[in-house]
Amino acid sequence: MVTITDISRRCNVSRATVSKALNGHSDINAETAAHIRQVAKEMGYLPNATARALKLGRSHNIGVLFVDKTSSGLGHEYFSQILESVKQEAERSGYDITFISRDIGTLHMDYYEHAKYRNCDGVIVASVDFTDPDVIKLVNSDIPTVTLDYVFDSHSAVLSDNVSGMADLVRFVYGRGHRKIAFIHGEPTSVTQKRLASFHKTCGELGISIPEEYVEAATFHDPKASGLATRRLLALKERPTCILYPDDFSFIGGMNELEKQGVSIPKDMSVAGYDGILLSQVLRPRLTTYRQDAEAMGREAARQLLEIIERPKEWIPQQIMIPGRLLEGDTVRDIRQGF
Amino acid sequence: MVTITDISRRCNVSRATVSKALNGHSDINAETAAHIRQVAKEMGYLPNATARALKLGRSHNIGVLFVDKTSSGLGHEYFSQILESVKQEAERSGYDITFISRDIGTLHMDYYEHAKYRNCDGVIVASVDFTDPDVIKLVNSDIPTVTLDYVFDSHSAVLSDNVSGMADLVRFVYGRGHRKIAFIHGEPTSVTQKRLASFHKTCGELGISIPEEYVEAATFHDPKASGLATRRLLALKERPTCILYPDDFSFIGGMNELEKQGVSIPKDMSVAGYDGILLSQVLRPRLTTYRQDAEAMGREAARQLLEIIERPKEWIPQQIMIPGRLLEGDTVRDIRQGF
DNA sequence: TTTCCGAACGTAATCGATTTCGATACTTGT
DNA sequence: ACAAGTATCGAAATCGATTACGTTCGGAAA
Numbered sequence: 001m002v003t004i005t006d007i008s009r010r011c012n013v014s015r016a017t018v019s020k021a022l023n024g025h026s027d028i029n030a031e032t033a034a035h036i037r038q039v040a041k042e043m044g045y046l047p048n049a050t051a052r053a054l055k056l057g058r059s060h061n062i063g064v065l066f067v068d069k070t071s072s073g074l075g076h077e078y079f080s081q082i083l084e085s086v087k088q089e090a091e092r093s094g095y096d097i098t099f100i101s102r103d104i105g106t107l108h109m110d111y112y113e114h115a116k117y118r119n120c121d122g123v124i125v126a127s128v129d130f131t132d133p134d135v136i137k138l139v140n141s142d143i144p145t146v147t148l149d150y151v152f153d154s155h156s157a158v159l160s161d162n163v164s165g166m167a168d169l170v171r172f173v174y175g176r177g178h179r180k181i182a183f184i185h186g187e188p189t190s191v192t193q194k195r196l197a198s199f200h201k202t203c204g205e206l207g208i209s210i211p212e213e214y215v216e217a218a219t220f221h222d223p224k225a226s227g228l229a230t231r232r233l234l235a236l237k238e239r240p241t242c243i244l245y246p247d248d249f250s251f252i253g254g255m256n257e258l259e260k261q262g263v264s265i266p267k268d269m270s271v272a273g274y275d276g277i278l279l280s281q282v283l284r285p286r287l288t289t290y291r292q293d294a295e296a297m298g299r300e301a302a303r304q305l306l307e308i309i310e311r312p313k314e315w316i317p318q319q320i321m322i323p324g325r326l327l328e329g330d331t332v333r334d335i336r337q338g339f
Numbered sequence: 340m341v342t343i344t345d346i347s348r349r350c351n352v353s354r355a356t357v358s359k360a361l362n363g364h365s366d367i368n369a370e371t372a373a374h375i376r377q378v379a380k381e382m383g384y385l386p387n388a389t390a391r392a393l394k395l396g397r398s399h400n401i402g403v404l405f406v407d408k409t410s411s412g413l414g415h416e417y418f419s420q421i422l423e424s425v426k427q428e429a430e431r432s433g434y435d436i437t438f439i440s441r442d443i444g445t446l447h448m449d450y451y452e453h454a455k456y457r458n459c460d461g462v463i464v465a466s467v468d469f470t471d472p473d474v475i476k477l478v479n480s481d482i483p484t485v486t487l488d489y490v491f492d493s494h495s496a497v498l499s500d501n502v503s504g505m506a507d508l509v510r511f512v513y514g515r516g517h518r519k520i521a522f523i524h525g526e527p528t529s530v531t532q533k534r535l536a537s538f539h540k541t542c543g544e545l546g547i548s549i550p551e552e553y554v555e556a557a558t559f560h561d562p563k564a565s566g567l568a569t570r571r572l573l574a575l576k577e578r579p580t581c582i583l584y585p586d587d588f589s590f591i592g593g594m595n596e597l598e599k600q601g602v603s604i605p606k607d608m609s610v611a612g613y614d615g616i617l618l619s620q621v622l623r624p625r626l627t628t629y630r631q632d633a634e635a636m637g638r639e640a641a642r643q644l645l646e647i648i649e650r651p652k653e654w655i656p657q658q659i660m661i662p663g664r665l666l667e668g669d670t671v672r673d674i675r676q677g678f
Numbered sequence: 679t680t681t682c683c684g685a686a687c688g689t690a691a692t693c694g695a696t697t698t699c700g701a702t703a704c705t706t707g708t
Numbered sequence: 709a710c711a712a713g714t715a716t717c718g719a720a721a722t723c724g725a726t727t728a729c730g731t732t733c734g735g736a737a738a
Binding site for chain 4: 340342343344354355357358359362364386387389390391393394395
């Protein structure tokens with residue numbers, strides 16, 4: 001490996017001079033600097049990130065924390081898109097990414113310790129149980145963090161706009177004449193709370209009242225749970241005309257149940273999902289859904305984090321709301337009079 | 340941050356002694372060592388991975404290289420499952436994961452340089468263009484690598500068994516009476532070559548001859564391409580009775596085309612996919628497909644790499660074949676006489 | 679008593695890069 | 709010609725941990 005010392009010997013200058021030349025300091029003669037850079041290139045010099053990190057106390061490495069109950073881990077499409085986007089944005093600024101977990105090798109440690117051990121300059125926290133003491137410890141530590149879809153007091157966060165998302169969906173199906181709207185929601189997280197609140201608020205504003213039985217509990221990313229919820233809705237004396245699912249993947253479970261009972265989409269039942277995953281765009285009929293802009297979320301999360309890291313003075317905690325977009329699809333039938 | 344120096348001061352011993360005590364060297368008195376460990380725990384000492392890496396020349400960090408033409412990046416389900424598995428296995432041995440890419444920040448570098456820059460102890464190379472000079476440079480470098488689904492001479496690799504996979508599929512549909520079997524394949528990679536060869540070989544063994552028009556070219560992970568290929572197959576005078584798709588996701592495109600033309604699965608046309616992604620298990624009818632064991636592939640790749648890293652003497656390059664499993668599903672109709 | 683040996687611990691170099699504080703030589707002003 | 713300023717470069721400390729080698733000391737062997 002070519003080090004700064006090798007170059008210094010070859011150029012008959014000190015290591016200090018080489019370092020300064022390579023980093024563009026002003027107290028080095030222009031010709032000298034040019035020569036050093038030239039030699040460095042010829043010798044195939046690569047800076048050693050480890051040595052740099054040790055000296056500067058900055059690793060140019062950001063951690064990503066993601067835990068999924070279903071332990072599908074990175075298989076989660078919404079998250080893996082966010083991750084990809086975080087990665088790209090981070091790399092643009094010279095940062096690499098490391099996953100944060102508990103228990104690395106024989107060392108038992110919590111998230112904070114792992115991040116500290118790896119000298120992460122910051123951590124992006126996504127899709128975890130935000131009540132987990134280890135997560136809370138990390139967020140409240142000296143390590144800068146940005147959370148996704150959850151806000152900690154006076155910390156930065158990037159949020160998918162669940163309130164408008166749900167409102168848009170409800171207004172859309174309302175616009176197509178639906179009044180008996182059912183909502184199958186995910187487990188009680190802050191995301192669910194927001195969607196649920198927005199669902200009720202919007203229905204109220206539109207002057208429609210939703211019977212209790214139309215609101216069903218299921219689980220995110222779980223076709224089985226939503227299939228069962230769908231079955232319960234279909235068993236009601238007064239069936240809804242439209243069902244909103246917790247996410248696109250869960251919708252598959254509903255779809256199967258509807259098909260099994262001979263209920264056709266959208267002729268006999270209108271449906272909508274949430275997320276706008278790739279699948280929803282290629283399945284026929286195209287699913288009506290609310291597309292969360294995972295790409296923007298990852299990008300903004302990374303940018304926020306880099307701001308905190310590189311300009312800690314000027315930084316103030318912000319919550320950034322990322323708008324999504326309604327994808328109309330073909331699964332919500334227009335049932336207004338005359339259609 | 341608590342360093343080894345802090346502990347040494349608190350214990351009135353040298354830093355060397357602390358280091359040795361913490362690492363269980365034998366030339367430290369048992370009581371002294373116990374005391375030091377005790378104090379270290381009390382002070383909340385965490386080793387500094389960076390300093391260790393610098394001194395030892397080992398980062399306990401492995402790189403993952405993955406490039407997707409469709410640039411869906413990590414959104415690729417098959418790969419993200421492999422990644423998750425690699426991550427888990429690596430973490431069990433105390434290794435973290437870093438993504439390798441070109442161009443980190445303003446530094447323009449190739450894969451090898453990036454891996455070197457980050458002091459990766461090894462790299463897992465997956466799903467890239469293996470003819471890319473930068474990839475070849477990395478694989479032939481001093482950095483240990485394990486490739487996935489591709490073999491470089493005298494290098495370790497982990498391979499999904501595409502030959503038996505395809506053979507199993509063909510024999511399965513043959514067993515259900517199909518003789519007119521069409522195969523839509525992906526772009527010309529080594530994986531495609533193997534599947535194609537196995538397809539023809541198996542058909543030969545079974546004594547059925549496949550007209551040229553039954554073999555269609557499309558693209559992996561691309562519903563549109565496979566939809567078009569499907570259309571071409573349906574336009575033939577003599578339609579096949581069964582279509583094999585390059586992967587489950589591509590199958591969606593075929594499914595839509597079939598539905599559009601009023602061709603029912605599996606009544607009028609039998610189909611099979613490849614991969615066994617989550618979706619194929621929840622869609623109805625359940626897709627007949629060959630499940631690649633992504634979890635095993637990631638695990639074995641990580642194990643291989645760690646072997647090379649930790650026991651370079653005893654290591655010999657191997658190619659590990661990971662068997663998959665046929666998922667029968669409900670999309671291949673039995674068309675034998677009397678059924 | 680002298681010598682030798684092993685247990686236990688310390689000294690100091692080292693990994694590669696950065697940076698503070700000088701140091702030197704050369705200019706410029708007066 | 710002398711003081712002051714400037715441009716350019718180097719010496720050495722530093723980041724945190726590891727380790728080869730040296731030192732000390734008590735006890736056993738001669």
